[in-house]
Amino acid sequence: MAIIECVPNISEGRRADVVARIVDRVKAVNGVRVLDHSSDASHNRSVLTLAGDAAALKQGVLALFEAALPEIDLRQHSGEHPRLGAVDVVPFVPIEGVTMDECIALAKDTAAEVARRFDLPVYLYEDASTNPARKNLEDIRRGEFEGLAAKMASAGWAPDYGPSTPNPSAGASVIGARMPLIAYNINLATDRLEVAKKIAAAVRHSSGGFRFVKAMGVKLEDRGIVQVSMNLTNYEKTPMFRVFEAVRSEAARYGVSILESEIVGLVPAAALAATAEYFLQLAEFRTSQILENKLRS
Amino acid sequence: MAIIECVPNISEGRRADVVARIVDRVKAVNGVRVLDHSSDASHNRSVLTLAGDAAALKQGVLALFEAALPEIDLRQHSGEHPRLGAVDVVPFVPIEGVTMDECIALAKDTAAEVARRFDLPVYLYEDASTNPARKNLEDIRRGEFEGLAAKMASAGWAPDYGPSTPNPSAGASVIGARMPLIAYNINLATDRLEVAKKIAAAVRHSSGGFRFVKAMGVKLEDRGIVQVSMNLTNYEKTPMFRVFEAVRSEAARYGVSILESEIVGLVPAAALAATAEYFLQLAEFRTSQILENKLRS
Numbered sequence: 001m002a003i004i005e006c007v008p009n010i011s012e013g014r015r016a017d018v019v020a021r022i023v024d025r026v027k028a029v030n031g032v033r034v035l036d037h038s039s040d041a042s043h044n045r046s047v048l049t050l051a052g053d054a055a056a057l058k059q060g061v062l063a064l065f066e067a068a069l070p071e072i073d074l075r076q077h078s079g080e081h082p083r084l085g086a087v088d089v090v091p092f093v094p095i096e097g098v099t100m101d102e103c104i105a106l107a108k109d110t111a112a113e114v115a116r117r118f119d120l121p122v123y124l125y126e127d128a129s130t131n132p133a134r135k136n137l138e139d140i141r142r143g144e145f146e147g148l149a150a151k152m153a154s155a156g157w158a159p160d161y162g163p164s165t166p167n168p169s170a171g172a173s174v175i176g177a178r179m180p181l182i183a184y185n186i187n188l189a190t191d192r193l194e195v196a197k198k199i200a201a202a203v204r205h206s207s208g209g210f211r212f213v214k215a216m217g218v219k220l221e222d223r224g225i226v227q228v229s230m231n232l233t234n235y236e237k238t239p240m241f242r243v244f245e246a247v248r249s250e251a252a253r254y255g256v257s258i259l260e261s262e263i264v265g266l267v268p269a270a271a272l273a274a275t276a277e278y279f280l281q282l283a284e285f286r287t288s289q290i291l292e293n294k295l296r297s
Numbered sequence: 298m299a300i301i302e303c304v305p306n307i308s309e310g311r312r313a314d315v316v317a318r319i320v321d322r323v324k325a326v327n328g329v330r331v332l333d334h335s336s337d338a339s340h341n342r343s344v345l346t347l348a349g350d351a352a353a354l355k356q357g358v359l360a361l362f363e364a365a366l367p368e369i370d371l372r373q374h375s376g377e378h379p380r381l382g383a384v385d386v387v388p389f390v391p392i393e394g395v396t397m398d399e400c401i402a403l404a405k406d407t408a409a410e411v412a413r414r415f416d417l418p419v420y421l422y423e424d425a426s427t428n429p430a431r432k433n434l435e436d437i438r439r440g441e442f443e444g445l446a447a448k449m450a451s452a453g454w455a456p457d458y459g460p461s462t463p464n465p466s467a468g469a470s471v472i473g474a475r476m477p478l479i480a481y482n483i484n485l486a487t488d489r490l491e492v493a494k495k496i497a498a499a500v501r502h503s504s505g506g507f508r509f510v511k512a513m514g515v516k517l518e519d520r521g522i523v524q525v526s527m528n529l530t531n532y533e534k535t536p537m538f539r540v541f542e543a544v545r546s547e548a549a550r551y552g553v554s555i556l557e558s559e560i561v562g563l564v565p566a567a568a569l570a571a572t573a574e575y576f577l578q579l580a581e582f583r584t585s586q587i588l589e590n591k592l593r594s
Contacts, residue, residue, distance in 0.1 A: 273566075
């Protein structure tokens with residue numbers, strides 16, 4: 001049985017009744033499970049976590065747009081978080097029994113239907129992107145809702161689906177497919193912020209490090225230590241153990257040890273299994289050997 | 298939803314039609330899944346792997362006895378593997394959403410019903426045992442079917458349930474609860490068998506090592522290397538990473554490195570997660586952070 005995760009971000013985080021109505025409409029869709037939803041008032045944004053198969057999630061996302069678009073008018077919206085649309089971004093994430101290619105197909109199919117049904121421009125992003133310049137969400141969202149009309153009129157910014165001008169109240173949406181993210185922090189046994197910053201620079205992609213690592217050095221004031229705070233955006237291609245070992249090795253040159261590490265939120269079982277496989281030097285291990293996988297197969 | 302694994306061993310491994318009939322009877326029980334069954338002709342023994350909740354597995358095991366007892370006569374049985382009964386041993390193993398105490402209760406409940414319904418002596422073992430001298434299967438099974446009448450007549454060997462003499466054709470059965478076993482081997486980059494034997498002696502319980510490790514040193518002739526071959530009988534109390542590190546450390550004193558390790562058969566996800574937790578120095582990790590657990594909760 002295929003399990004896909006879907007994490008829609010909507011531009012409403014203050015009116016709890018509006019968010020509740022939207023969540024209820026998604027919950028009512030057969031085969032869609034709403035695992036979680038949380039709202040942030042200062043961001044004025046809510047994040048839903050849905051799970052289901054491709055057919056159910058497509059219907060769930062369409063129900064979400066149908067419920068959200070009449071309620072959210074970006075001309076009246078403000079918040080700290082950058083946003084382009086009333087339904088701002090909708091990633092599909094392959095979890096189990098499903099390939100990335102199937103999630104890409106689902107993203108395109110859903111994007112086409114959203115554009116058609118709601119007269120809304122839609123951009124594809126991440127693994128679903130067909131344009132390297134429009135792969136990163138940050139690049140697509142730059143200029144935000146307020147700059148969208150000008151951006152769409154400029155070369156290279158015709159949307160993948162839908163009209164060539166913004167929807168007046170809902171802007172544009174970004175739909176795509178990506179790997180699960182792991183929010184992974186490594187705490188160092190030192191209060192020297194410059195060490196955390198140097199290590200972050202060494203391991204992150206933007207400054208020459210690993211392809212699928214975003215990282216920064218931060219101070220944990222209350223504990224008197226520093227942290228390399230990271231997002232691992234593809235744990236298959238840039239695995240946790242490799243990042244951990246690189247941080248350990250970089251820290252050692254400053255005479256600093258790793259105090260501990262932490263996973264914030266969720267982590268795929270396969271990322272932990274790959275870590276055990278590495279450190280135990282497991283030969284010929286298959287995830288079908290995991291008892292729970294056998295029980296559920 | 299509770300998932301319990303049950304691994305009945307029956308004393309028939311040659312007559313495929315008999316085994317098939319017994320398996321079919323178990324499969325017909327509502328709520329019982331037969332994940333696997335395998336027969337060994339030289340052992341003259343078959344092992345079934347069942348999964349389900351407590352109520353279903355109790356009915357499944359009763360169906361197994363009902364099907365197996367008329368077909369298997371231990372007076373006509375021979376094979377390499379030691380055995381005491383037609384249905385020799387039935388362990389219940391907690392997997393998910395269920396405690397060891399619940400599996401112990403299930404073992405006792407099933408044992409009482411088996412004894413009553415089939416007029417069969419039943420011994421409790423491992424975590425279900427109420428008698429330290431009868432905790433290990435090897436101790437209960439010593440003397441085998443042929444020595445059972447004399448053994449049952451001796452002090453301390455009245456069964457936990459059922460008659461005080463063997464069932465003429467079916468002997469006695471051993472029913473209990475235990476943790477999942479992990480068959481875990483570590484291959485050494487050497488052909489010196491004495492090194493593997495010394496390391497096995499250092500880590501196994503019987504010669505002073507870890508409480509839940511059985512180990513021996515063996516030669517892998519075809520590869521020209523040696524192996525520390527182990528059973529980990531409680532991965533929570535004697536975790537994989539601790540055994541791996543101990544073997545690595547013991548090997549180093551002989552100038553030997555670990556070449557690789559291997560898991561034979563199944564491993565609980567929690568054993569891999571604990572390994573990742575150890576090597577990544579994860580602080581405050583909870584298994585509820587594993588994405589798949591969240592998706593299935």
